[in-house]
Structure formats: C-alpha cells, structure tokens
Amino acid sequence: MKIKEQFKVREMAGEHVVIMQGRLGSDLTRIISLNDSALYLWRAVEGKEFNVEQVSELLAEHYGIDDQIAERDAARWVDKLAECGLLE
Secondary structure, three states, X not given: OOEOOOEEEEEEOOEEEEEEOOOOOOOOOOOEEEOHHHHHHHHXXXXXXXXXXXXXXXXXXXXXXXXXXXHHHHHXXXXXXXHOOOEO
C-alpha cells in the first residue's frame, strides 16, 4: 500500500493536517489532524510502498515499545488511513 500522492501534510495554526493538493471547491468539513507519532509515520513512509509490519517496526524502533503494542498501533494507524481514503 502507499499514501496517495495528492495528499500532503501542512502545518496550519500549529497543527499538522492532511490536505489534498490541487482540488478546487474542496469539502472542508472534515480535517485530518496528525499527532506527533502519526506525523512521524507519515513522513517515514510518504512516497513509498509499505505494509503494517514495516510501520510496526518503525514504531518499535523509534519509540522503544513492545512489538505487540507496536503491531496493534501500526494496524490502527493503517486502518485509519484507509478509512479516510488516504491509501492506494
């Protein structure tokens, strides 16, 4: 899987939010805000193919957390991206 190229992270009012590039008349009723760990993962995999296992490894390495917790959190992050239509 891969994050769709048209989605970019921008900082707005101190928050990191996901926007769709080049879309006129966008529906702005839904804003996707990223916390620090979600932003770290986004930047680590942006423009690359990745899977849940790779995301889990990134979390475990960066935050020094247990593999089971990293796997659970990675799956949740990927599921949320898919739910929001950000993956191809």
